[in-house]
Amino acid sequence: MDTTVMLGHGSGGTMMKRIIDEVFFAAYAGEELLRGDDAAVLSAPAQGERLAFSTDSFVVTPHFFPGGDIGRLAVCGTVNDVATSGATPRYLSCGFVLEEGFPIEDLKRICASMAEVAKEAGVHLVTGDTKVVNRGHGDGVYVNTAGIGTLREGVNLGGAQCKPGDKVLVSGTLGDHGITIMSCRESLSFKADLQSDAAPLNHLIAEVLAAAPGTRCFRDPTRGGLASTLNxxxxxxxxxxxVEEDAVPVKPAVQGACDMLGYDVLQVANEGKMVCVVAPEDADAALAAMRANKYGADAAIIGEVSEAQPERGSKVFLRTAFGGTRILDMLVGEQLPRIC
Structure with a gap:
């Protein structure tokens, strides 16, 4: 096996077959992928089910960081996007854009990470694509994943479902991923270890839906953080x-880093957290379901939905620890480049 990616690995010939067989197939190929066809043949939904479909691309730098890597991020990101609809994620595709000279051992490490988290999430990587660009024309590796899930009849989640009186929950501490990536990129050191929160949340979502049938929607607060998601x-x-500022869970090390760097933690990216809006009578049940899952131990009820004033439109407010209230705006511009 070659030690670095070469242009021939994207040529469609024997070198490409070798990298597919010895890297991708070896890491995560199942029955569908091993067939080697141009399209995966998959089981159709049962009667009454619908399909949920999402796609995302990942360009994070560095490729490896505490708590994960670009491969784990790619699988978790698409699994979570599909799961926010209430669907059960089933299948993923994966497309790699590799730069000539990228180490094969790093590629194997990324693929192994993808296989591990796909197994945890219960999804199958069933088809993919590989392209190689000239040295200096990429950033080592970019990954695109697309996901398909099945959605049972009667499940209808979405942001438009939120109603006055509903409660807003988050599944855990905010800002972990964005601050971890920034600390790695800028070689910053903190007394407490920082770690990305990248995680597959489809099982947590399913458990909340089972416990709280009055759930209105889920949304993962990735780029733009909690502030952009709520807006x-x-x-x-x-x-x-x-939102009640005192109720929002944030690790002291993350808050300290944000204070030092001048970031608003509510606008910092997350990759393993979920925002959930539920009917008020189901809020406690949803919270208990989150906290029973290993990825929701720090879950909290952080706010409430209310009527908007028609003359000014919808707003998000933060009730501060000092008793004041301010508008919580969406992120403007790019706060943390290349975080996913």
């Missing part, structure tokens, strides 16, 4: 949302 939900539903 999106408020706009979709034509409501206001008020």
């Amino acid at each position: 999106e939900l408020a706009s979709q539903s034509g409501t206001d949302i008020t």
Whole structure:
């Protein structure tokens, strides 16, 4: 096996077959992928089920960081996007854009990480693609994943479903991923270890839906963080949302890093957290379901949905620890480049 990626690995010939067989197939190929066809043949949904479909691309730098790598991020990101609809993620595709000279051992490490988290999530990597670009024309590796899930009849989640009186929950501490990536990129050191929160949350979502049938929607607060996510939900539903600052879970090390760097932790990216809006009578059940899952131990009820004033439109408010209230805006511009 070659030690670095070469242009021939994207040529469609014997070198490409070798990298597919010895890297991708060796790491995560199942029955569908091993057939080697141009399209995977998959089981159709049962009667009454629907399909949920999502796709995402990942360009994070560095490729490896505490708590994960670009491969784990790619699988978790697409699994979570599909699961926010209430669907059960089933199948993933994976496309690699590799730069000539990228170490094969690093590629194997990424693929092994993808296989591990796909197994945890219960999804199958069933088809993919590989392209190689000239040295200096990429950043080592970019990954695209697309996911398909099955959605049972009667499940209808979405931001437009939020209603006044509903409660807003988060599944854990905020800002972990964005600050971890920044600390790695800038070689910053902190007394406490920082680690990305990248995680597959499809099982947590299924457990919340089982416990809280009045769940309105899920949304993963990735780029733009909690602030941007809540503004999106408020706009979709034509409501206001008020968040209690003291109720938002944040690790002291992350808050300290944000204070030092001048970031608002509510605008920092997360890759293993979920925002959930539920009917008020189901809030406690949803919270208990989150906390029973290993990825939701720090879950909290952080706010409430209310009527918006028609003359000014939907707003998100933060009730501060000092008793004041301020508008919580969406992120403007790019705060943390290349975080996913």
